[in-house]
Amino acid sequence: MGAPRPSDMPGPGQDVVQRLRAVRQQTRELAAGLSDADATVQSMPDASPAKWHLAHTTWFFEEMVLAAQGSPYRPFDPRYGYLFNSYYESLGARHARPERGLLTRPTLAEVNSYRDHVDAALQELLAHTDDAKLRGLVELGCHHEQQHQELLLTDILNLFAKNPLHPAYAGLRRTLPSVVPHYPSTFTRFEGGVVEIGHRGLQFAFDCETPRHQELLPAYWLANRCVTNREWLDFMADGGYSKPLLWLSDGWGEVQRQGWTMPLYWWEDSGAHFSMTLHGAQPLELDAPVTHVSYFEADAFCTWAGKRLPTESEWEAAAQREPCQGNFADSGMLRAVAAAGVGSGPQQLFGDVWEWTRSAFSAYPGFRASTGAVGEYNGKFMSGQMVLRGGSCVTPAGHIRASYRNFFRPDARWQFSGLRLAEDA
């Protein structure tokens, strides 16, 4: 089944027309192995059908770029605006989110025709304009679509994980090494002081990454790799899920309400642990980073370990010194893997798993949301969410950067979310 290939991925420096074509093609390939039914069903209100991701990203271009031009663009189907608006209050009424999975029509084939229609109109439009604002919106649409590429994968995994047959989205790309070396967790010291945080430069970034500003950080330690499945099993064996004093009050509430005893997608059979992956059911890789844990679990693990999560500023101050490389979706592995050997300084900051930070998602000093509909992109989610950093094994490579702020509710587990330990110096 079609996992992303590196050569398809445009770098941030490419022309926007090329980039648009590459990103749109990439999404199509991600869905290539899905049946009409796979692409239609919604596994939970938080997740969306693949077909919806394919259509919504297309609607985004139609609404934000084509419809905004006053050009003679003819909508593919005037009813699609209602069906495929996600949450833009300024763009009219929309289909209820928990009912996205009821839309067996339009079919997957019709949605692909919709994509063709909009792609053609976009290429036509871009061939005849140099308008910077318009190109900026196309750039935004590409980044928006890359976000949905990742969600398409996390949502398909959630759907397949709820199927007792455990279907695989993709075959394993590489033979697993028979022995993965186990590296102990070591820490690097950072001196803190006045650091600059936030997006810098002319490349694309979301509004919430700005403005770049100074913060004053005390000195701190950061672990050189992510917490592993092996370490998580130690936490479980030590009663991690049954000791309320390790947990935030709301976290302990979730443990009891949802009956958590291990990360999402894990199960035990005859003493061995398995997990549901994009390759179907697999035995647990002990030295791979733990993933599909909530903020609450990450926080409890830290308390158990006598450490803490880093703040997002601590993470970014460390990461902005490093090249933005790692195990992204483009590797085709589509799973988190063990750190390749821990040298000097933090590894795995980018890729493998999103890293929970202890920072609530909020506005940087001086933040102003963009105006118009794109202003609904980030600012309105600034309550109840925690920041994650660094991208994961299902994030497109060209999409991530050191200043990138992802955010989810503290009980969310269906993303490829893990953690790295930190400590006061």
Added chain:
Amino acid sequence: MGAPRPSDMPGPGQDVVQRLRAVRQQTRELAAGLSDADATVQSMPDASPAKWHLAHTTWFFEEMVLAAQGSPYRPFDPRYGYLFNSYYESLGARHARPERGLLTRPTLAEVNSYRDHVDAALQELLAHTDDAKLRGLVELGCHHEQQHQELLLTDILNLFAKNPLHPAYAGLRRTLPSVVPHYPSTFTRFEGGVVEIGHRGLQFAFDCETPRHQELLPAYWLANRCVTNREWLDFMADGGYSKPLLWLSDGWGEVQRQGWTMPLYWWEDSGAHFSMTLHGAQPLELDAPVTHVSYFEADAFCTWAGKRLPTESEWEAAAQREPCQGNFADSGMLRAVAAAGVGSGPQQLFGDVWEWTRSAFSAYPGFRASTGAVGEYNGKFMSGQMVLRGGSCVTPAGHIRASYRNFFRPDARWQFSGLRLAEDA
């Protein structure tokens, strides 16, 4: 799209082998026009996906007939028992009902292969046996499958009704007459006395229709046709949905909780009323029987009209004198139509719409549930359900009879349920 054709329908007197083949083929045809996605999605916990109906009816034969033989039958897939058991506690664990729509795998094609596999094994088995008990179970399986044929249609309608695009399951088979005569509602008097109620004879019947027994009925009047959409509009215009004194206490609770103001699938646009049907959105046919009303609505209508619903015995005492003919699924119309002219005595007792009675579903005097798994068929539902009689426009013709007892909760509206007025003599 494939609606049922009369010639396919086996009569009750046919040989069980022929009957089996015809019923199984019929189900396949009912699903022929559905896409993989249409057949997979579950629109609400009360409804099931078409694919599930296709597989569950097959599992019923596999489990009740093939597996019970001690024969060398090889199950198509040993995991299907878990997926496609509906509610038989005696037959092991099963997939949760509200999650039936998550099974994008097995695909529709795989389910059809499952049907082929089981059909072949059944034909092979029946070719070499005269065992009466086994043939009885096959007969039961055919009736069970016919029930699911009806549910497949009601559930697809529910799914398509939740799609803002209003897709049609089937084209309109007949041109609607430009003028439908409007017949006034008249009543026929029945003298009551000691009447015999329940199934008689050697033909198939469900256990809950037995034993045939005597009841003592006072004299009563029964309307000669069902209540029509035109009459229902009068009820609405007179404030039927806003006067609590017309309603049962629980019914008024539902009105307020669910915001009912008209039957399910109706809406108003610029003063005209429309409804979602198996032929997509259609203007309301004023003289057709009202359908998709709950027991609570039917009861409130009767109170408003100064009448009452009949008991199931009153209905059966009248119906057992009449031929079991009417507008069933086999007509291909797939919608309730106006009574063909009201002569002497009750019309439309069979077909068009299921008729709510005022009788709670309970055991007849001397009732004994069947033994074994088939004993879970009816008896365990004898609380909280009201009886409906007579079949509907989506009931297979060979499936219904005067003693047939259907039952649903008093708030259910997604079946083709309507009503007929009665009155004390």
Added chain:
Amino acid sequence: MGAPRPSDMPGPGQDVVQRLRAVRQQTRELAAGLSDADATVQSMPDASPAKWHLAHTTWFFEEMVLAAQGSPYRPFDPRYGYLFNSYYESLGARHARPERGLLTRPTLAEVNSYRDHVDAALQELLAHTDDAKLRGLVELGCHHEQQHQELLLTDILNLFAKNPLHPAYAGLRRTLPSVVPHYPSTFTRFEGGVVEIGHRGLQFAFDCETPRHQELLPAYWLANRCVTNREWLDFMADGGYSKPLLWLSDGWGEVQRQGWTMPLYWWEDSGAHFSMTLHGAQPLELDAPVTHVSYFEADAFCTWAGKRLPTESEWEAAAQREPCQGNFADSGMLRAVAAAGVGSGPQQLFGDVWEWTRSAFSAYPGFRASTGAVGEYNGKFMSGQMVLRGGSCVTPAGHIRASYRNFFRPDARWQFSGLRLAEDA
């Protein structure tokens, strides 16, 4: 604490003025031992505070008798109509049922003043009128108040049962006999045939007990006493609460949802069973009738025992031959006790525990609800409820008769509800 005394209870033949005075006094005494807080708190939406019962029964007289007279009656407080209407849609808006326990004001003392005010006005009115309709409404008000006397006791028990301190409403009136004889369950045969069911004569009865009518009953057996706690322990020991095939489908749903493993108010400690009673926590009396079981549990027990519940007509046909005597609230025991020795024929038909029947609460042939507000009394509850017969140890003696139909939902357990076995002849 003030339990009812026999001498206070007016018989049905007494003059209505005397009867009114006695019933009103009786209610006051039932609440005499309760604190302001005891009388104010609502333990669940199904139950009401004692203070609310005291006020609502008073409001009933104020609204149905005093306000209806066009007399110069001055309401005690015009806001009380809103606070103390229970469910009469025809009598205006009302305070939400689940919020009855929020009314710390008016105080218990103020509610008692309200009672004094209305009592005085009633006595004044009745001293100067012979109007039969008015006396009929007062009679209805007395019976209505007796219903609430019973509810006051069942609701206080529910409240105290939720208090970890297990407070007692009343002291034990009699020493328990050291040895209670254990009588085996025997059965009496009834021949059935055409029997008359329903209220007869000039004494008061609720509208749902009428009209008296004929029914045709097959012959049946009826147990000579109620099912006991000892027998219930056998059911539990045999896995009664863990075998789904014993249960109605909805019943098994409740078992799982609510985690039922024994009757309400029971618990086990070191192998012995206890229950919460109006006398506080008490060891289980093995030969007393089981109580605080739902219809679902009663039905499951019958299935386990190879018997069934009687229909309400079977019960009434047997009970109308017997004197209406038994262990009612007036005995002061306020708990169900072992049958006094089983002679010939059914014992305990009246008093001790309400007996679940297998009959859904519905209209008798020819039933017409009363007109006006009192017509909302019974008819609007004719869905979703099962009939119980015979009264209990907290029912006032003068309130019950053979034709009396009580009704509750099949999952209700907080009434003194038990069962008697029946069988087809």
Added chain:
Amino acid sequence: MGAPRPSDMPGPGQDVVQRLRAVRQQTRELAAGLSDADATVQSMPDASPAKWHLAHTTWFFEEMVLAAQGSPYRPFDPRYGYLFNSYYESLGARHARPERGLLTRPTLAEVNSYRDHVDAALQELLAHTDDAKLRGLVELGCHHEQQHQELLLTDILNLFAKNPLHPAYAGLRRTLPSVVPHYPSTFTRFEGGVVEIGHRGLQFAFDCETPRHQELLPAYWLANRCVTNREWLDFMADGGYSKPLLWLSDGWGEVQRQGWTMPLYWWEDSGAHFSMTLHGAQPLELDAPVTHVSYFEADAFCTWAGKRLPTESEWEAAAQREPCQGNFADSGMLRAVAAAGVGSGPQQLFGDVWEWTRSAFSAYPGFRASTGAVGEYNGKFMSGQMVLRGGSCVTPAGHIRASYRNFFRPDARWQFSGLRLAEDA
């Protein structure tokens, strides 16, 4: 009814024995005018009964001070630990929070005896020890009890507001001035830079106020008074509650789910606005600070006004220069009142209303929770809560300081919560 009097309030410099006596006495007086029922009922799961506050604060001393001494202390009732533990997982099982209102026993009188018993034991213990740790725990217990004094008042208001009779907790202490001057909102500029935040010195503070640390703040403006009811009416008149673009996504969800159209406790009658207060129903005072608004409402108001909420550091940097004076509970007014005239710089920072900040409640750099049970006090609530600053008209005067961090969920409205505008410089 007994509102707090200034002379009763111990200052932070008093001896702990005196302070203990004064605080305990103060709580008793706050509850003096409540009936047994008033003190028993729980109006919602977030609120607790007054009797519970009286008992829980007592249990805190019993458990944290008396039981921890190994002294010969005899518990008043060994069952009270289960009843009156709030959320301390380390101190054993406890009564479920939403069922606190079911405890009609122990009575209010018994709880007062419990208070006497513990007070006597505490005085006896403190008379014979100079142990600093123990005196620290008593100090903590006093601050804990002061928190519950405020909650007792906010919870009683919530209870009385749900009573259609609108009872008053206390009479109005002062005549309202006939004309309150209306001061325009002006702003003061703060230069920011490196500021010190957090508790300093030897006086008591909660662990979450520490450690004092440096932060780097950009320059900012802070309004000189709180937002008023008059300004809130402007927001409402301009459609504030019906424009989704003004709201955080979660906030708009609450507006729709709960139907918010004005602050909690407000209603409109014939064009005038009223609110429920501790003095019963009152006409709205236009120039008093708005109160009983959620974080979501406060944030939406700021967006509407083109401003923002301050961060907690911005607030504290301004407040630590000001004397800790204002309209606290000790004024006896028990309502927020108009600023007394806006001179130079921010007024009303302390008292009147808690001020929402845009800061999520989280750990300061270097924060360590206290060890033992008292460590469960703050740290475990560090998710999902927003910080409020400055105290309110129902906060005890000796309880508040510039570094004090209160926190509630962003949808909470039953506290005296308001807001002050801020802006980037």
